Amino acid sequence: MAEVTFENVSKIYPDGTRAVSSIDLEIRDGEFMVLVGPSGCGKTTALRMVAGLEEISEGELKIGDRVVNNVAPRNRDIAMVFQSYALYPHLTVYDNIAFGLRLRKMAKDEIDKRVRDAARVLDLEPFLDRKPRALSGGQRQRVAMGRAIVRQPQAFLMDEPLSNLDAKLRVQMRAEISQLQDRLGTTTIYVTHDQVEAMTMGDRVAVMRKGEIQQVASPQELYDSPVNLFVGGFIGSPAMNLLEGKLERANGGMAVAIGSQKLELGEGALRSRPALKSFDGREVIVGIRPEHLEDAELATDVPAGRRLKGQVALTEALGAELIVYVNTDAKPAVTDEVRELARDAGAAQPAGAAMGDAEGAALIGRFGARSRVRTGHTAEVAVDVDGLHFFDPSSGMGIYDGTTEEGT
Amino acid sequence: MSSTAAPGSVVGRPPGRRLPSLKGGWGAIPFVAPALAVLLFFLVVPVVWTIAMSFNTGAGLRFRRWVGFDNFERLLTRDGRFLDTDEWPWSGALINNIRWLVVYTLLCLILGLITAVLATRVRYEAVFKAIIFIPLAISGVAVALIWRFVYSPDPSLGVLNAAIDTLGGDPVSWLGQENTVNYAIILAYVWASTGFVMVVLSAALKGISQEVIEAARTDGASEWQIFRRIQFPLLSLPIAVITVWLIINVIKVFDIVYIMTNGGPGGASRVIAFSYYVETFQNGQGGYGAAVAVVMLLLIVPVMLLNIRRFRSEAIQA
Numbered sequence: 001m002a003e004v005t006f007e008n009v010s011k012i013y014p015d016g017t018r019a020v021s022s023i024d025l026e027i028r029d030g031e032f033m034v035l036v037g038p039s040g041c042g043k044t045t046a047l048r049m050v051a052g053l054e055e056i057s058e059g060e061l062k063i064g065d066r067v068v069n070n071v072a073p074r075n076r077d078i079a080m081v082f083q084s085y086a087l088y089p090h091l092t093v094y095d096n097i098a099f100g101l102r103l104r105k106m107a108k109d110e111i112d113k114r115v116r117d118a119a120r121v122l123d124l125e126p127f128l129d130r131k132p133r134a135l136s137g138g139q140r141q142r143v144a145m146g147r148a149i150v151r152q153p154q155a156f157l158m159d160e161p162l163s164n165l166d167a168k169l170r171v172q173m174r175a176e177i178s179q180l181q182d183r184l185g186t187t188t189i190y191v192t193h194d195q196v197e198a199m200t201m202g203d204r205v206a207v208m209r210k211g212e213i214q215q216v217a218s219p220q221e222l223y224d225s226p227v228n229l230f231v232g233g234f235i236g237s238p239a240m241n242l243l244e245g246k247l248e249r250a251n252g253g254m255a256v257a258i259g260s261q262k263l264e265l266g267e268g269a270l271r272s273r274p275a276l277k278s279f280d281g282r283e284v285i286v287g288i289r290p291e292h293l294e295d296a297e298l299a300t301d302v303p304a305g306r307r308l309k310g311q312v313a314l315t316e317a318l319g320a321e322l323i324v325y326v327n328t329d330a331k332p333a334v335t336d337e338v339r340e341l342a343r344d345a346g347a348a349q350p351a352g353a354a355m356g357d358a359e360g361a362a363l364i365g366r367f368g369a370r371s372r373v374r375t376g377h378t379a380e381v382a383v384d385v386d387g388l389h390f391f392d393p394s395s396g397m398g399i400y401d402g403t404t405e406e407g408t
Numbered sequence: 409m410s411s412t413a414a415p416g417s418v419v420g421r422p423p424g425r426r427l428p429s430l431k432g433g434w435g436a437i438p439f440v441a442p443a444l445a446v447l448l449f450f451l452v453v454p455v456v457w458t459i460a461m462s463f464n465t466g467a468g469l470r471f472r473r474w475v476g477f478d479n480f481e482r483l484l485t486r487d488g489r490f491l492d493t494d495e496w497p498w499s500g501a502l503i504n505n506i507r508w509l510v511v512y513t514l515l516c517l518i519l520g521l522i523t524a525v526l527a528t529r530v531r532y533e534a535v536f537k538a539i540i541f542i543p544l545a546i547s548g549v550a551v552a553l554i555w556r557f558v559y560s561p562d563p564s565l566g567v568l569n570a571a572i573d574t575l576g577g578d579p580v581s582w583l584g585q586e587n588t589v590n591y592a593i594i595l596a597y598v599w600a601s602t603g604f605v606m607v608v609l610s611a612a613l614k615g616i617s618q619e620v621i622e623a624a625r626t627d628g629a630s631e632w633q634i635f636r637r638i639q640f641p642l643l644s645l646p647i648a649v650i651t652v653w654l655i656i657n658v659i660k661v662f663d664i665v666y667i668m669t670n671g672g673p674g675g676a677s678r679v680i681a682f683s684y685y686v687e688t689f690q691n692g693q694g695g696y697g698a699a700v701a702v703v704m705l706l707l708i709v710p711v712m713l714l715n716i717r718r719f720r721s722e723a724i725q726a
Contacts, residue, residue: 051626074628086623090641099637100627147627157626 002064002154003029004050004187009059011045011211019045021211022059027155030185032178034202036192037234038344042211043191044159050189051080051157063154074103079148080157083164085140087132087147093119094128097146118146121180138169145177155187162197174200193344195235199223207231209340229285229396230337232389238290238323238364239345240389242338244331245286247279247390255305256286256388259329264305268386275399276390284399285333287389290323293365295373296380308381312373313362322371325362326381332361337396455705462702466695469688479699489675490683490700501678502703504590508661508679511591513654515598517647520605525635527610537610541603548600552667555596559583559668583669586676593677597664601657605650612646613639652715659708680704 004027011020020042027033035043048054049061052073060067068076079100087096094115101111119125122142132140141161148156161177162170178201181188192198198205199219206216207230215227226232232240245256254276255264270276296307310326332338365381373379390399462479465472483490491500527536543551559582560566563573572579582592616639624634662681665671671678671686678686680700688697 051622053622053625073622073625074630076626078626080623080626082619082623084617084619086617086619088620088624088638090644099624099629103628103633147623151627 002187003027003031003062004155004189005060005062006046007060007062009046009049009061010057011042011049011054012057018211020049023211023213025206025213025216027187027189030187032181032188032190032201032203034190034192034198034205035208036195036198036202036205037208037214038340039193040210041208043193043208045211046208047080047157047159047189047191050076050155051078052076053080077154078157079151079153079155081144081148081159081161083160085132085144085161085164087140087143089132092129092131093124093135093143093146096132096143097150100147100151114150114152115146118150121149122146137165138173141165141173145180149180149184149186153186155189156181158188158190160192161190163192163194177201196237199235207234209337225398225400226287226389227398228337229287229333229335229391229398230341232287232391232398233338233341236289238366239341241288241290241293241361241363242333242391243286243288243361243363244333244393245284246282247276247284248281254280256284256390258286258308259331261308261328261330262305263308263383263385263388264303265385265388266306269388272386273390273399274401279390279392279399283393285335285391285393285396287391288363288383289387289389290364290366292384292387293324293326293363293367294382294384295324295365295367295371296382298368298371299382302382302384306383306385308363308383309378310363310381312375312377312379315373315375317369319369321369322367322373324365324367324371324373324379326365326379327362330361330363333391333393335393335396458698458701458705461695461698464695464698466693466698468692469694472695475695479696480703483696483699483703489678499676501675501680501683504677505659505661505679505707507590508594508658509655512594512598512601512658513651515594516601516605516654517651519598519602520609520650521643521647523602523606524610524613525639527606528613537606540606543600544603546600548663549667551596551600552664555592555599556583556668558596559592583677584673586673589669589673589677593665593668596668597661600664601654605654608646608650609643612643616642648718652711655711656708659704659711680707 006023006025009020009023010018012018023046025033035046037043045054049056050063052068052071056069061069063076063078088099091099097115097118098111101114115128116125119128122145124139124142124146127135127139127143132143135143141164144161158177162173165173174197190197190201198207199222202219204216204218205222207214207222209230215222215231217225222231222235226235229242233242243258245258247254247256249255250262250264253265253267254270255262265276294302296302308326308328308330310328312324313327314325316323363381367373391397392399461469461471463474463476465475485491487500488494489500491502492498497503523536523540527533527540530536546554557565558567559569561569561579561581561584563569563579566579568582569579580588582588620638621634624638629637660681661679662685665677665679665682666685669677671682680703684697684700684704687693687700691697
């Protein structure tokens with residue numbers, strides 16, 4: 001096992017495209033690091049550079065203490081799990097798993113022991129004599145995992161290993177892979193475009209965009225303090241509502257005007273974000289997570305200054321909660337980042353903006369299941385103002401303490 | 409089919425009207441009749457006729473006198489140009505054909521495989537493949553003529569001897585001596601067929617997922633091990649198909665021999681099909697020629713059976 005270090009690593013294609021641009025990233029020994037981002041952000045390229053399947057144009061890549069820029073994949077002592085599983089179609093499950101060990105001329109009984117151990121862990125024992133084509137998707141995925149773990153490599157590299165599975169199986173395998181990695185303690189780099197996978201599996205998550213790392217942090221930190229608009233909009237489901245707002249002084253504190261309505265900010269918001277003061281009288285982008293909105297009738301202790309009114313455009317009852325789209329006259333924040341996030345979700349524009357009318361955007365809220373708001377009626381929405389996020393519209397950076405910090 | 413449908417519900421076609429079953433019954437006859445008729449007149453009749461003729465003197469392609477197995481006996485024991493087992497090494501058209509079978513088939517496969525694998529790894533793949541493939545587009549007669557020039561004993565005409573001449577050697581009459589003539593013709597035919605083998609195998613190579621190759625690479629395989637343990641086994645089916653094609657090609661080979669050497673020198677480059685042609689159309693011995701044809705047929709049958717059996721086992725697997 002070993003740490004994997006990117007030092008100023010870039011991938012530049014002959015036509016000048018920078019698929020990966022000067023990444024610095026240190027993956028600790030035994031850590032589960034997730035690279036996440038929309039398609040085309042360079043996460044897979046970064047992973048393939050670790051595997052040695054992609055040449056490194058600039059910078060240094062280390063596995064352990066060794067610079068591996070010019071080391072062939074077979075000498076890097078890493079194991080990779082591919083999106084398509086990439087099993088050897090002419091070999092049985094047993095031979096698939098044993099392949100890497102046989103190439104290393106390992107003793108027969110040691111190979112047999114390791115293969116059978118892996119098969120037991122992965123519930124593959126009944127299938128050892130089958131060919132891959134006679135297996136289900138989930139079984140194939142486990143064979144691919146088995147092929148990686150028997151090698152006992154320095155690091156596992158996983159390239160969207162769950163994206164070909166159906167939703168239910170994906171949730172199950174997600175937990176199994178997490179558990180397995182926990183037990184083996186092998187350094188793992190896991191690439192996915194699914195932020196739920198990133199949040200649930202990673203010890204730390206690196207959010208990438210356009211070949212650059214935006215933020216590296218624990219899942220909770222990413223959620224609580226996104227360094228910029230992109231990370232804020234990418235992490236969380238449903239996505240954060242991003243609206244144009246204006247900060248102003250009110251009643252000795254501060255308030256943010258969203259459309260024609262105002263939200264008074266409490267002490268908490270200002271204490272955790274002292275830099276907000278310097279935005280007095282200026283435009284900001286306000287991020288409101290759907291889970292920080294609640295039907296005012298279910299949150300009667302929220303004062304009038306922390307409520308928004310609007311017309312309910314749509315409700316989606318999920319049983320445990322109610323997803324509500326509320327039209328207000330707040331303008332959706334539209335920046336390059338927001339457009340890119342929407343594109344990645346497969347929509348022409350963010351869900352809120354799509355649902356809203358010409359006046360403004362729809363706020364998406366997660367209301368308690370007992371909420372009785374109805375489509376077409378006016379609703380009052382209570383806002384947990386301490387959970388609000390603020391971004392500088394010119395740079396897209398989050399507004400925290402004093403300086404708008406650069407992404408790490 | 410509709411076990412879940414409620415009783416009495418109408419599922420599928422209405423009761424009472426049934427399409428005639430095509431399995432087994434006479435209803436199928438009209439559908440296969442045209443194909444059967446074509447097969448009958450252009451395959452079954454000539455084959456039966458040829459087999460019958462092989463037991464006949466058959467002068468001038470007409471049935472004359474029944475001679476039993478005389479033709480075969482003469483062909484296999486007394487015709488030195490067809491099969492000469494008197495002295496080692498054996499010789500004759502049949503032995504030549506076996507030589508063709510081994511040398512031509514192996515060379516085509518090996519060269520085709522090498523060029524296919526290399527083609528996928530060079531930058532100018534399309535150009536490279538086109539160059540290898542072009543000979544296939546040339547007619548057999550033209551191939552024969554081209555290689556007659558290549559092998560010409562006159563250094564001012566023959567490329568090969570010109571090269572030997574430049575290096576200070578004596579010109580070799582490749583097509584004029586018994587020990588080189590067969591290999592010289594085989595080589596020309598290999599040149600003309602390798603392109604096809606390459607195209608088929610490189611298409612099959614392309615069909616192997618790139619991720620599988622990359623998986624092997626990260627699993628620790630060298631490029632040679634990737635070829636030996638991944639690509640080659642996955643090519644076994646296309647290689648089998650192409651081998652059958654090559655074998656059938658080789659048993660039927662005629663035109664290139666006819667043009668390049670006309671069977672010479674002294675019958676040393678005769679092959680089975682060439683013997684058939686000589687006996688039937690030059691010597692006017694229809695019956696004797698037919699016996700040659702029957703021997704050729706008997707050689708092809710096992711290859712065809714093997715092929716059919718493989719197709720069947722594939723159908724079961726699929």
